[in-house]
Amino acid sequence: MSPTVAPLSHFYAVIPAGGIGSRLWPLSRAEAPKFLHDLAGTGSSLLRTTWERLTPLAGADRIMVVTGRAHRAAVERQIPELSDANVVLETEPRDSSAAIGLAAAILERREPGVVIGSFAADHVIRGARFFDMAVREAVVAAQTGVIATIGIRPTEPAIGFGYIRATASANIDGAASTLTVDEFVEKPTQATAEKYLASGEYFWNAGMFIAKASVLLDALAETQPEMHAGLQELAEAWDTPDRGHVVDRVWPRLTKIALDYSVAEPAAAQGRMVVVPGEFDWDDVGDFASIAKLHSSGHKTDLAILGEGARVLSDSANGIVFADSGRTIALVGVTDIVVVDTPDALLVTTTAHAQRVKNVVDALRLAGRDDVL
Amino acid sequence: MSPTVAPLSHFYAVIPAGGIGSRLWPLSRAEAPKFLHDLAGTGSSLLRTTWERLTPLAGADRIMVVTGRAHRAAVERQIPELSDANVVLETEPRDSSAAIGLAAAILERREPGVVIGSFAADHVIRGARFFDMAVREAVVAAQTGVIATIGIRPTEPAIGFGYIRATASANIDGAASTLTVDEFVEKPTQATAEKYLASGEYFWNAGMFIAKASVLLDALAETQPEMHAGLQELAEAWDTPDRGHVVDRVWPRLTKIALDYSVAEPAAAQGRMVVVPGEFDWDDVGDFASIAKLHSSGHKTDLAILGEGARVLSDSANGIVFADSGRTIALVGVTDIVVVDTPDALLVTTTAHAQRVKNVVDALRLAGRDDVL
Numbered sequence: 001m002s003p004t005v006a007p008l009s010h011f012y013a014v015i016p017a018g019g020i021g022s023r024l025w026p027l028s029r030a031e032a033p034k035f036l037h038d039l040a041g042t043g044s045s046l047l048r049t050t051w052e053r054l055t056p057l058a059g060a061d062r063i064m065v066v067t068g069r070a071h072r073a074a075v076e077r078q079i080p081e082l083s084d085a086n087v088v089l090e091t092e093p094r095d096s097s098a099a100i101g102l103a104a105a106i107l108e109r110r111e112p113g114v115v116i117g118s119f120a121a122d123h124v125i126r127g128a129r130f131f132d133m134a135v136r137e138a139v140v141a142a143q144t145g146v147i148a149t150i151g152i153r154p155t156e157p158a159i160g161f162g163y164i165r166a167t168a169s170a171n172i173d174g175a176a177s178t179l180t181v182d183e184f185v186e187k188p189t190q191a192t193a194e195k196y197l198a199s200g201e202y203f204w205n206a207g208m209f210i211a212k213a214s215v216l217l218d219a220l221a222e223t224q225p226e227m228h229a230g231l232q233e234l235a236e237a238w239d240t241p242d243r244g245h246v247v248d249r250v251w252p253r254l255t256k257i258a259l260d261y262s263v264a265e266p267a268a269a270q271g272r273m274v275v276v277p278g279e280f281d282w283d284d285v286g287d288f289a290s291i292a293k294l295h296s297s298g299h300k301t302d303l304a305i306l307g308e309g310a311r312v313l314s315d316s317a318n319g320i321v322f323a324d325s326g327r328t329i330a331l332v333g334v335t336d337i338v339v340v341d342t343p344d345a346l347l348v349t350t351t352a353h354a355q356r357v358k359n360v361v362d363a364l365r366l367a368g369r370d371d372v373l
Numbered sequence: 374m375s376p377t378v379a380p381l382s383h384f385y386a387v388i389p390a391g392g393i394g395s396r397l398w399p400l401s402r403a404e405a406p407k408f409l410h411d412l413a414g415t416g417s418s419l420l421r422t423t424w425e426r427l428t429p430l431a432g433a434d435r436i437m438v439v440t441g442r443a444h445r446a447a448v449e450r451q452i453p454e455l456s457d458a459n460v461v462l463e464t465e466p467r468d469s470s471a472a473i474g475l476a477a478a479i480l481e482r483r484e485p486g487v488v489i490g491s492f493a494a495d496h497v498i499r500g501a502r503f504f505d506m507a508v509r510e511a512v513v514a515a516q517t518g519v520i521a522t523i524g525i526r527p528t529e530p531a532i533g534f535g536y537i538r539a540t541a542s543a544n545i546d547g548a549a550s551t552l553t554v555d556e557f558v559e560k561p562t563q564a565t566a567e568k569y570l571a572s573g574e575y576f577w578n579a580g581m582f583i584a585k586a587s588v589l590l591d592a593l594a595e596t597q598p599e600m601h602a603g604l605q606e607l608a609e610a611w612d613t614p615d616r617g618h619v620v621d622r623v624w625p626r627l628t629k630i631a632l633d634y635s636v637a638e639p640a641a642a643q644g645r646m647v648v649v650p651g652e653f654d655w656d657d658v659g660d661f662a663s664i665a666k667l668h669s670s671g672h673k674t675d676l677a678i679l680g681e682g683a684r685v686l687s688d689s690a691n692g693i694v695f696a697d698s699g700r701t702i703a704l705v706g707v708t709d710i711v712v713v714d715t716p717d718a719l720l721v722t723t724t725a726h727a728q729r730v731k732n733v734v735d736a737l738r739l740a741g742r743d744d745v746l
Contacts, residue, residue, distance in 0.1 A: 025703075026701075026703070313736055313737070327716075327717050327718055328399075328717065328742065329719045329721070330718070330733040331722070332722035332723075332729050332730055332732070332733060333722055333723055333725065333729055334710075334721055337721065339719075345700055345702070345703070346698075346703070346714055347704075348702070348704050348705070348710065349704070349705035349707060350707060352706065353707075354705075356688070356706055357705055359688070360705060363686055364686065372701045
């Protein structure tokens with residue numbers, strides 16, 4: 001899609017590309033994490049799709065990817081356009097506060113006053129025009145000094161996502177639909193999720209944060225002063241020959257905490273957090289059930305078959321098959337089935353139990369089976 | 374097991390080793406049919422186990438194996454003791470009347486008056502002592518000129534087997550438990566199977582036939598005179614240099630019909646068929662459900678895991694996994710599951726649908742996928 005309007009000025013997009021996606025084992029592995037896979041069936045990886053979605057907003061040379069050292073080559077294969085200056089390599093995963101905080105500190109130093117927007121590398125979005133509109137509005141809001149998020153209008157009482165409650169307009173010029181965040185709430189029970197949906201006051205928390213880099217860093221300074229100091233030290237050394245040894249010394253000591261807890265929730269409690277309603281389809285494709293749903297267009301009667309050269313025979317009406325081994329796969333009389341067939345590991349589960357796949361990964365780790373993790 | 378008594382005199386065992394076992398795909402293949410697999414978990418193939426079960430009865434040099442040309446090498450690997458004289462190779466499968474009839478014709482010519490007993494190569498029997506007793510009694514009965522079968526005392530209202538009704542003693546000296554067969558009946562419905570079980574008058578038809586070779590041949594002559602003539606022609610040439618071209622000419626023209634229809638049912642109608650009750654455990658392991666049951670010792674709460682070096686993680690309480698590919702297999706939240714993992718094909722079904730696996734084989738054949746059949 002070509003941009004309908006020019007990229008935003010003073011805006012930088014940040015894509016934290018970390019996280020293996022344990023609930024997507026054995027498709028997602030340490031060496032081939034979720035964001036490198038084409039889970040939406042678009043022909044591109046989730047990372048590439050994310051990058052292409054952000055290009056009209058930020059410009060191709062103003063998107064920074066924060067990822068693990070091990071994924072550098074794969075990321076560069078996915079995004080050949082990426083310049084070295086736009087790649088931040090983690091020596092080890094330190095969660096989203098450190099990842100996004102470091103990007104903020106580097107970018108603020110390079111370009112004081114810049115607004116950054118952080119968007120996960122491994123989500124699926126349909127409705128690029130509405131995404132574009134929401135980000136543009138969030139950037140307008142962020143320029144007033146608040147921290148903005150994009151909340152997804154719920155379409156069902158999902159229990160797999162956190163929610164954001166927001167009832168009152170934030171009264172920001174040029175950001176008419178933006179609301180003040182009342183609170184972030186954790187993943188609800190089914191009954192609570194139904195109440196949230198019915199109330200119309202709740203949005204799904206898609207983990208998108210848009211703010212001035214300086215505002216994010218100030219918020220981190222309040223709740224995580226040591227991390228803030230470490231990030232400043234890293235940013236100061238970043239574009240110098242000192243980067244390597246400062247990273248080795250400072251990065252491993254940064255507290256592992258999600259930006260939701262270090263920044264978003266405290267800011268919401270202070271009334272400094274706003275939410276732009278997102279009217280696009282969004283999914284974090286966290287497990288095989290959500291991928292199955294994605295590929296059945298919401299219908300419950302399709303068996304989704306993914307994988308190149310898949311040879312699948314099935315009388316099963318629903319579920320999902322990833323055929324990544326080239327083998328012939330036959331399904332007989334199984335419903336809501338999930339089969340993930342890779343060259344060295346096979347998973348068989350059901351959409352109802354897809355969340356429990358993480359337990360397998362835990363068990364394999366305990367058993368020292370890093371060869372298949 | 375060493376024989377407790379001497380082998381029977383004037384007795385020859387015949388093992389028809391044919392049939393692929395379509396309902397056991399992808400474990401059982403054209404190149405590696407059911408009888409070559411260790412489905413009972415004994416450490417030996419079903420064929421080898423059958424041969425060892427018969428050795429105390431017939432003697433190691435008096436067991437004939439009738440099998441396809443393609444399986445000759447595999448059969449000889451399983452039974453190195455087998456002499457060339459005891460191997461009958463089919464150029465193509467012509468069903469059990471031709472296979473057993475040819476063995477009968479060859480053996481009658483070599484040893485007039487011999488009693489033969491035919492026992493499938495791919496069944497599972499537990500309780501060798503009772504099997505031994507039943508065969509010995511059947512041979513005594515057969516020497517009077519009747520055709521004997523061994524009927525399995527049903528332990529449940531199975532619908533996957535044919536039944537034999539027998540109510541009256543055959544009054545044969547030395548064969549006290551032997552009954553006259555009233556009739557053979559086809560696989561029943563569930564309700565009928567329950568009536569059969571409750572009546573105590575029915576046995577499972579295990580396809581074991583014991584008779585003088587001459588009696589079997591005479592019975593065939595009555596119902597299948599052309600086949601009988603062909604078999605005599607084959608037998609006459611068998612131990613001569615003419616075997617090859619006579620086989621090529623005669624064998625492909627023999628009618629394909631099961632011995633049950635050509636001999637057993639007509640003989641029963643004439644009152645010339647008797648049944649010896651078999652008090653041993655028997656299963657034809659026709660599908661994965663029966664293998665699962667076999668390995669759970671009848672309990673419904675065991676997941677059976679078969680395969681060398683199987684690496685299976687499972688929270689599933691029941692079902693069966695064949696791990697033949699060396700891959701790691703994880704099962705999450707699936708019940709009554711059947712997973713058969715081979716290097717080039719994967720089957721996922723449930724014990725309740727195990728019978729339908731044959732449909733997959735039919736579909737693959739239609740699709741020309743002989744590479745995995």
